Amino acid sequence: MGYVAVKGGTQAIEASIERLKFERLKGQEVLDVEAIKSGMRGLIDQVMSEASLYDVGLAAIAIKQAEGSAEEAVFLLRAFRSTLPRKHVTRVADSATAEVERRISASFKDVPGGQILGASTDYTQRLIDFGLLSETKADALNFLSNYRSEDSTSTDLGALPKVVDYLREEGLLVLFEDDDQEPDDVTKMNLEFPTSRSTRLQMLTRGQTGAVISLGYSALRTYGAAHPTVGELRIANIPLYIHHPLFEACDEGEDYYIGDIKVTEVESFITTEQKNQLGKTDIQFSIGYGVAFGQNETKAIAMSILDKALQMKDSPLPVSNEEFVLYSIDTVESTGFISHLKLPHYVTFQSKLDSARKKV
Amino acid sequence: MKLQYNYAFFDEGSKREIRRATLKAVAIPGYQVPFASREMPIGRGWGTGGLQLTLSLIGNEDTLKVIDQGSDESVNAVNIKKLIVNTTGAPVTEETKEATLIQSRHRIPEEPLGSDQILVLQVPYPEPLRYIEPSEYVTKRLHGDKEYSGAWLMLFEQIMKHGKMATGADHAVFVHDRYLMAPSPIPRFDNPKMHDSEALILLGAGREKKIHAVPPFTKVESIAFDDYPFEVEQFTDKSCIKCGATHTFMDEIISGLKTVHQCNDSSHCLSRMNQEAV
Amino acid sequence: MPFDKVHDTQQIYRKVLHAMSRPGEISNIFSEVEGLTLQSAMLKPTVGFLYLLLDREVGFHVVSRHADEVSQLIAQLTYSKETPIEEADYIFVLQDALGELPAVFGKGKTGNLIDPQKSATLIVECPAVANNQVLSLKGPGIKSENFLDLGLSPEWLKARALANSEYPLGIDMMFVDGMGAVACLPRTSQIKEGA
Numbered sequence: 001m002g003y004v005a006v007k008g009g010t011q012a013i014e015a016s017i018e019r020l021k022f023e024r025l026k027g028q029e030v031l032d033v034e035a036i037k038s039g040m041r042g043l044i045d046q047v048m049s050e051a052s053l054y055d056v057g058l059a060a061i062a063i064k065q066a067e068g069s070a071e072e073a074v075f076l077l078r079a080f081r082s083t084l085p086r087k088h089v090t091r092v093a094d095s096a097t098a099e100v101e102r103r104i105s106a107s108f109k110d111v112p113g114g115q116i117l118g119a120s121t122d123y124t125q126r127l128i129d130f131g132l133l134s135e136t137k138a139d140a141l142n143f144l145s146n147y148r149s150e151d152s153t154s155t156d157l158g159a160l161p162k163v164v165d166y167l168r169e170e171g172l173l174v175l176f177e178d179d180d181q182e183p184d185d186v187t188k189m190n191l192e193f194p195t196s197r198s199t200r201l202q203m204l205t206r207g208q209t210g211a212v213i214s215l216g217y218s219a220l221r222t223y224g225a226a227h228p229t230v231g232e233l234r235i236a237n238i239p240l241y242i243h244h245p246l247f248e249a250c251d252e253g254e255d256y257y258i259g260d261i262k263v264t265e266v267e268s269f270i271t272t273e274q275k276n277q278l279g280k281t282d283i284q285f286s287i288g289y290g291v292a293f294g295q296n297e298t299k300a301i302a303m304s305i306l307d308k309a310l311q312m313k314d315s316p317l318p319v320s321n322e323e324f325v326l327y328s329i330d331t332v333e334s335t336g337f338i339s340h341l342k343l344p345h346y347v348t349f350q351s352k353l354d355s356a357r358k359k360v
Numbered sequence: 361m362k363l364q365y366n367y368a369f370f371d372e373g374s375k376r377e378i379r380r381a382t383l384k385a386v387a388i389p390g391y392q393v394p395f396a397s398r399e400m401p402i403g404r405g406w407g408t409g410g411l412q413l414t415l416s417l418i419g420n421e422d423t424l425k426v427i428d429q430g431s432d433e434s435v436n437a438v439n440i441k442k443l444i445v446n447t448t449g450a451p452v453t454e455e456t457k458e459a460t461l462i463q464s465r466h467r468i469p470e471e472p473l474g475s476d477q478i479l480v481l482q483v484p485y486p487e488p489l490r491y492i493e494p495s496e497y498v499t500k501r502l503h504g505d506k507e508y509s510g511a512w513l514m515l516f517e518q519i520m521k522h523g524k525m526a527t528g529a530d531h532a533v534f535v536h537d538r539y540l541m542a543p544s545p546i547p548r549f550d551n552p553k554m555h556d557s558e559a560l561i562l563l564g565a566g567r568e569k570k571i572h573a574v575p576p577f578t579k580v581e582s583i584a585f586d587d588y589p590f591e592v593e594q595f596t597d598k599s600c601i602k603c604g605a606t607h608t609f610m611d612e613i614i615s616g617l618k619t620v621h622q623c624n625d626s627s628h629c630l631s632r633m634n635q636e637a638v
Numbered sequence: 639m640p641f642d643k644v645h646d647t648q649q650i651y652r653k654v655l656h657a658m659s660r661p662g663e664i665s666n667i668f669s670e671v672e673g674l675t676l677q678s679a680m681l682k683p684t685v686g687f688l689y690l691l692l693d694r695e696v697g698f699h700v701v702s703r704h705a706d707e708v709s710q711l712i713a714q715l716t717y718s719k720e721t722p723i724e725e726a727d728y729i730f731v732l733q734d735a736l737g738e739l740p741a742v743f744g745k746g747k748t749g750n751l752i753d754p755q756k757s758a759t760l761i762v763e764c765p766a767v768a769n770n771q772v773l774s775l776k777g778p779g780i781k782s783e784n785f786l787d788l789g790l791s792p793e794w795l796k797a798r799a800l801a802n803s804e805y806p807l808g809i810d811m812m813f814v815d816g817m818g819a820v821a822c823l824p825r826t827s828q829i830k831e832g833a
Contacts, residue, residue, distance in 0.1 A: 009433030075403070082398035083365055085373045086694070087717070188377070188695055190394030190569045193497040323495055333567050336404025340484070343406065343436050346611055347429045347466045347624060351547040352528035353612070354593040367644050373693050379651050380691060384755040386658045387810040387824035389778050393755045396695075417655075419648040475660075504751030536778050536826065538806060560659045575659045575824075578778040 024067050036060040045262075045294025046070055050331050051077035052187070052206040054261050054293055070209075071335050078332050086188060088242040091255060092180050095265050096165075098236035100157045102295075106230040107269060113160040118235060119295075163232040164267050167285055174274060174286045195322055200310050204303045205292050208331035215329065216302025219309045219319045228268030228288055228305055235295055237262050264297050266290035268304040368415040369447040374398050378416035378571070382562060385573035390535025391503070392486050397569035407440055407465055408566025410482035414444060414463045417478060417562075424450045425459035430467045430609070430624035437465070454627045466529065468550040470608050470628040473559035475576065481544040483565035486572060488532040488542040508540050511583060519588055531590070534581045535574060543580075549592040549609045554580040595621065603632040641673040647689045654690065654812060657822040662775045662784025664767055668818025678711055679704040679732060681763050683814045688716055691728050691759075697721035701742060702732035726758055733763040736790060743797035746809050754806040757825075761812045765789035767819035777827040786821055788813050795829055 037044070037060045044059045051059070051074045058077060066072035102118025105111045117123070167173045183198035186206075191199065204212060220227060241255040268288040276282045288308030290300035309319045319325050328334065368375070381395035400408040407428075418424065426441040428434035432454045440463065441452055453459050456471040463480040473479055489499045492510035502510070511532060518526040525531075529545040533554065543551055544563055554561060554574050561574040574580055584590035599606045600623045601613075608628065610621040623629035653665035671686040678685070679702060692698055694717040700708045701723070708730075709720045723729060723745045731739055742760065749757035770787035773795075802808035808825025823829070 009431070009435065010438050013435060013438050076401075078399035079401035082374065082400065083369060083371050085371045187398075188396045190396060191496075192394075193495075323497065327496075332399055333404045336406060336408075337484075337567055338405075339403055340405030343465075344429050344434055347547055347609070348529040348545045350609075350612060350624075351545075351549075351593055354547075355524075355526050355528050358524060358591075358594075368648075372643060372647065373695075375648075375651075376691070376693055377695065379655075380696070381755070383655065383658050383759070384757075384810070386655065386779075387808075387826065388754055388806050389826065391754060391806060394753075417648075417652065419652065420645060421649075500752050560655070573659075575779040577781045 031064050033057070033060045033064055036063050041295070043068065043070060043073075045292075045296055046209050046299075047073045047077065049293040049296050049299065050074040050206060050208055051081060052202075052293075053077045053081045071331060074331050075335070082187070086185060089182050090240045090242050090258070093238045093240055095234065095236050095238055095263070096160075096162050097158060098238040099260075100160050101235045101237070101262070103160060103232065103234040103236075104230075105163045105232045107163060107232075108166075111163050111232075112166070113155060116155070116157075116160075120297075160234075162267075164287065167231070167269070172285055174272060174284050191326065193323060195326065197307075197311075200322065200326065201289065201291070201303075201307060203326045203329060204290075204306055207299075207303070207329035208334065209296065209299045211329045211331070211334070212299050212306065213302045215319050215325060216305040219305050219317050222317065228270045228301075228308065230301060230304075231267045231269045231287070233264065233266045233297060233301065235262065235264050235297075262294055264290075264292050264295055264300040266297075266300040266304045268301065268308065270308050363446065365447055367448060368418055369401070369443065370398065370412075370415055374412075375416045378412050381571045382413065382416065382573065385562070385571045386560070386575050388539075389575055389578050390533075390539030390541040390572060392541075392565075392570040392572045394569055395571050397566050400566065401443060402439055404567040405484060407436055407463070407482040409564030409568075409571070410463045410465070410480045410566075411440055411443070411564075412566055413480045413562050413564040413571065414440075414461060415447075417461060417480070418444065418448055418450055420450075422450055422460045423458055424452045425454060425456060425462045425627075426452070427462065427464040427467055427469070427625075427627075429465060430611070431626045433626070455631065456627055466545045466547075467609070467625060468546055468553045470623070470625045471631075472553075473557065475558045477559045479557075479559050479561045481546070481561065481563045483542065483544040483563045483568075483570070483572075485530070486542055486563070486565040486568050486570040488530075488540050503539060506538065511540055515583065515585065515588075519585075525584065525588060525591070532583045534579075534583060536578055537581075540583065541572060541574075547593055547609055548582070548590070551580070551582045551590070551592070556580075600629060603629045603636070605629065605632060639673045640675070641671065641686075641689075643689060646670040646673070646686070650686050650690050653820060654687075654822065657812070657820050658779075658810070658824055660779045660784075661777065661823050661827040662769070662773075662780060662786045662821060664769060664786075665820045666818045667814075667820055671818060676711075676715070679708050679734065680730070681733065681814065681816050683816070683818045683820070684730065684732070684761065684763055687730075687761050687812065687814065688712055691761075692716035692718035694718065696727040697725055698728045698730065699723040699726035700730045700732065701735045701738050702730075703734045704732070708732070729758050729760050731760060731762045733765070736762070736764075739790065739794040740797040743794065743801040743809060746801070748801055748804075748807040748809055750807065754808070757807065757809055759810045759812065761814065762788075762790075764813050764815045766817075767813050767815045767821050771832070774830045774832065775823070775827050776830075777824075779824070780827070786823075788821070789815075792831060795831065798823075798829070 037056055047059045048054055062073040062076040103116045184196055186199055186202045237260040239260050240258050243255050269285045271283055272286045273281045274284045288304035290303030292300045309317050310322050312320050377396050381393045385393045426437040428437035456469045461478055465482045487499050493499050515525055529547050530542055531548045532540050533543050535541045556577050560576055563572045582590040595610050598621045601620045605623055609624045611624045613620050613622055649670045650667050653667050657665045667683055667686055671682045674682050674685050676685050697719045729746050746758035766789045768787045769785050771785045772787035775784040802825045810825055811823040813821045
């Protein structure tokens with residue numbers, strides 16, 4: 001072996017990893033994964049959505065390991081997800097028959113089935129509640145027993161009609177055939193341009209929350225063209241079924257139920273002009289669609305704007321350029337490449353130096 | 361750390377996807393085969409393309425070497441090596457000759473490679489036309505039509521402006537007289553090593569989701585004009601302060617008031633010094 | 639030793655990759671596929687190729703007198719989809735149907751200029767794969783000249799040359815025999831008959 005060893009890298013790295021663990025534990029508190037699952041719903045939903053992996057338990061471990069960094073937790077989950085084979089595609093899931101937790105419409109004051117506010121921070125004042133400093137488990141249990149006794153509802157939450165159906169019946173909606181063909185899976189294929197809608201919707205729903213919101217906002221604040229009305233926002237638990245992989249033909253009664261996912265679903269109405277049979281221009285509505293795992297309302301609304309913007313091929317909006325949006329929106333890709341700038345670049349820099357110094 | 365992962369990290373389906381794309385890449389030298397790049401436990405842009413190739417290749421009979429900018433001990437190399445060893449138990453070496461699989465970021469080793477070795481290069485920007493044309497939709501069509509005038513024009517403009525080609529690392533090459541290919545940001549010094557190589561060279565871009573290949577004994581030519589020929593980085597009158605080598609790619613080290621040079625390929629440098637010591 | 643889906647498949651891959659990067663050089667996968675127990679009209683080494691190449695993401699087609707039963711078996715084993723020959727990513731030409739090999743070239747996809755990789759790969763069961771001076775090979779992966787003898791009657795050569803005439807479009811080929819010998823011909827290999 002060598003007598004002159006240019007060593008040191010490995011030990012320094014080990015020490016850095018040790019230091020990272022120290023930072024996580026130096027407060028002498030061990031964060032309970034159950035506590036994360038129970039009390040960090042917002043972060044868990046964001047992380048599951050960006051990771052496109054629906055597993056509350058895994059998300060909680062990732063959040064603990066990542067010390068609460070969403071970027072890092074998503075990274076952990078994505079890397080885990082990529083080792084899992086995809087064996088099945090579910091039957092088409094229908095949010096209209098799913099159990100609803102919250103459902104609001106900004107388009108109509110009174111929608112069939114009513115506005116169901118559910119749980120939301122929308123109606124709170126953002127004042128810090130210093131009472132939480134001294135909240136005890138007994139307080140929680142006390143609250144829960146009182147809350148349960150008040151909990152009663154008469155509406156059938158599994159059969160709320162969709163707001164879009166109302167417009168559709170009136171003929172105000174641009175109509176399309178149902179497209180129930182198997183969607184593309186962006187984790188199992190390479191992007192091809194122009195993309196399919198299923199590709200776009202997947203890229204958007206797993207997009208980084210901040211990026212989706214910012215890009216969606218950019219469409220909203222410029223040109224005005226993409227100002228939607230939230231036709232319906234619903235948070236629902238959707239049951240998923242798969243069929244037998246080798247006997248596609250068998251009827252739906254023999255499907256396997258594999259569990260529920262909670263999603264936020266948004267249908268935004270955007271006016272479009274359609275030529276009618278008389279050659280006149282009618283105003284109709286088209287839909288921008290947004291959906292995200294968990295309760296991720298701002299992201300789902302922004303996604304519905306982007307979905308629409310990406311369908312407007314001739315639009316001057318920067319976010320109508322699908323290569324720009326889809327190649328920029330992913331958290332693992334953007335954070336990874338930005339952070340790679342921290343790696344040594346001395347060979348490439350030396351090569352540039354050589355070019356710069358070369359005298360003609 | 362308690363881990364629950366498969367041999368070589370991936371499920372077999374992921375390896376299959378990478379293997380299928382690699383076989384096509386070998387069959388179409390220099391062409392960027394799109395593949396369903398997986399998300400890895402190291403960052404996008406940190407060598408995930410090379411890592412995916414290595415994990416799809418590696419087996420019980422392999423000996424691994426990982427280099428980052430010429431060094432086996434640099435952060436990226438250590439990190440990648442650790443992941444591969446943790447999930448495969450593969451033996452590692454710093455000796456270029458002993459390795460069957462060599463994953464490298466931005467260098468081709470100084471030691472000539474043999475037919476029983478595979479070199480895997482990490483690629484940040486697989487598209488040599490990206491500086492000229494931002495759209496993937498368009499560049500795929502330019503390659504289809506062998507329409508490379510943009511790349512020639514860029515070189516021409518450099519010559520007009522600077523009186524010379526001003527490319528740094530990643531100087532584009534023509535492969536098998538058909539495809540213009542980014543050789544990954546290896547210094548120009550390493551470009552000629554790709555031509556008629558004994559070893560198979562695979563290039564992986566994880567974030568950009570492309571695999572390309574240079575099979576052994578394949579024509580690889582750096583893009584240049586007849587009257588402005590391709591030139592590698594010059595280290596005229598320079599020698600390595602450690603091993604005394606004069607024909608290697610060197611790092612410039614600022615030591616006190618003067619600048620000294622040292623072999624960039626640390627394992628090559630080390631073995632030269634050991635030879636002298638014997 | 640039973641077939642090991644992880645390590646035997648990895649070895650098969652490395653040997654096939656070697657053969658694809660060095661057209662005409664012969665690898666042998668007999669020891670890897672020895673542990674396979676599947677009974678079918680396919681040669682055992684061909685079954686090894688199924689594990690290497692096929693899954694839900696790609697389509698295949700079988701050319702054989704027993705195509706139906708073999709296709710069903712492959713679909714069950716790999717979850718891959720049987721497709722018409724014109725759409726297949728992988729076309730398996732079994733030993734009982736070698737006469738159809740020339741016609742396969744007219745049907746298999748050769749990709750397009752934008753995506754030349756969207757082309758078929760043929761896996762052909764040969765009587766014997768050897769290095770006799772029957773076919774002379776040149777092209778990428780070959781230092782000066784390699785020789786290959788596949789034991790096939792030569793009609794397929796013209797059909798292949800026609801299918802591969804517009805490089806980068808073309809069809810890539812893998813050959814295997816009952817003793818596990820494997821050779822490959824990517825679309826870039828130029829073939830001449832005789833030494």
